[in-house]
Amino acid sequence: MVLSEYGYWGEELVGPLEAFDARGYQVTFVTPTGKRAHALPPSMDADYIDPPLGRTVTTPEMARAVRALDESDRLDNPLSLADLIPERPYNSSINHLRELEAYHRTLQPAVDDLVAAYDALVLVGGSGPLVDMVNNERLHEVVLGFHAADKPILAECYGVTVLAFARDWESRQSIIYGKHVTGHPKEYDYKDGTGFLGVDFNMGPPPFPLEYILRDATGAFGGFHGNVGKELSVIVDYPFVTARSTPDSALSGELLVQTLENGLRRYGW
Template sequence: MSKKVLAILSEYGYWGVELVGPLEKLEAAGYTVEFMTPNGKKAEALPPSYDTTYVDPPLGMCVTTEEAAEKVKAFEAQNRLESPLNMSEMIPERPYFSEPDFLRKFEKYYADLKVAQQKLTDEYASVLLVGGSGPIIDMVNNQRVHDIILAFYNKQMPVAGICYGVAPLVFARDFNERKSILRGKHVTGHCIEYDYHDGTGFLHTDLNMGPPPYVLEYLLSDAVGPDGQYHGNFGKETSVIVDYPFITARSLQCSFEFGEQFVNMLDNGLTRYGW
C-alpha cells in the first residue's frame, strides 16, 4: 500500500491544528503528506488558530493551546504550503448542460475523470479534508473535491474529514444516482452548539458571513438517513468517529486523536471507533 496521503486545504484559510495534528501522527507513522488546493494557491492558517488569546464565541473560552499554536507557527514557517498541487489542473470540470455539444463533452468528462481518479488512488492511500472556515467557500460545494472523495470512496479507501472538512462528504455523490455516500453511516462534525452567531470570516476577503451558511449537524443528520447516526457528543472534549471508509472529527480539540485513529485505519485495519 502507498505510504502517501493527499491533504486538501482551502485557499481562504484552514484551522492550523486541524492539519498539524493529523500531519504529525501520519508522518510519525512513515506517511508522506502532499497538499492540494482548489486552484494551486498557497493555503494559510487562520490567525485565530495560532492565537492563544482568541476566545471562541460559542464555547466562551480560549481554544488554541500554547502547544498547538507553537506547532502551527513552526509548520507555517517551513513554507510547505507555498506550492500545493493544483486541483483544477488535475480533475476535469463537469460541463453545463447548456453547453454546445454537451453529450460529447459530458462523455469526455467521464473518460478524463476515470483516468484522474485512477491516478489518485494509485498514488495515495487516503484523502484528508482539512477544516476551518475556508472550506465553506471553496471546498464544500466544489465538484472537483466531490470527485476526489468519490475516487477513494468507490475503492473503499479511507476518507478523512475534520470540522468543516466533513461538509463536502454530504454533497459528494454519484451524479446519476444522487444518493448520499453517508447513508447508513455514523459520522460526527460541527454540532449546533459550536456554531457562531456572527463572525464567520475568511482570509483574502473582508466578508463576514455572520453565522455559517448552513447548520452542518442538520446536513449530516439528514445525509446519514434513518439507518445511520450523527454524533455531536456535545459536552465531551472530543468526538472522533470511524465508520469505514470514513473517519470524521468534530472540531480542533479532536485533531491529535483524529490523527491517531486515522493511522490506525491505514496501518491496523480499524473500521469502527467512537460509537
C-alpha cells in the same frame, strides 16, 4: 491532505500531520487551484476565545506549531485540483452530449491515477472550506474515487460537509447515507464572526447548520453524533473518519493511522 485557499484551522492540519510524520508517511498537499494555503489567524492565537465554547481552543504550544508550519516552505507548491481533475460541462453547453462524453473519458483516468498514488485522503477543516471545498465538484469526484477504492477518508469540522455533498450523479444519494459521523453540532456554531482569508467579509453565522445536513445525509440507518458536553468526538465508520472540531484533530489523525495499519473499522459509537 486537501486545504482551503481561504484559510484552514491550524490545529486541524497540524494534529493529523504530526501523527503522519511520526509514522514516516509521505504527505502531499492539494488546494482547489494550486494557491498556497494559510492558517486562519485565530487558530494561531492562544488567547482567542471561541464564542460558542467560551474558552480558548488553542494551546500556546499548538499556536507555535501552527505558526512555524505556516511560515515554513512545507506548504509551498501544492497540487492543484483544477489541474488534476476536469470540470463537468454545463447542461446548457452547445454540444453537451459530446462534451459530457469527453469529460468522463478524461475524468476516470485522472481520478484513478490520483487514488492509486495515495493510501488515504484528508479534508482539513476551518471556515475556508465553506468557500472552496464544500461544494467543489472536482473534490467530490476525488472523494468518490477514494470511496470506490475503499480507501479511508478523514474529514474534520466543516470538511465533513464535503462527504455529505459527494454524490453519484445518477443516484444523488450521499456516500455517508447509512453511516455514522460527527461534525459541528448546533451548539458549536458561531452567531457572528465567520471569516475567511483573502476577503474582507464577515459572514456572521455559518451559511448552514452542519448538524442538520449530516442528520439528513446519513438517513434513517445512519446517525449524527454531536457528543455535546464531551471533550472529544471522533467517529470511525469505515472508510470514514470524522472529527467534530479543533480538539479532535490529533485523535482523528491517530485513528486514521490505526485504520491504515491495524484495520480499525469502528470507533466512537
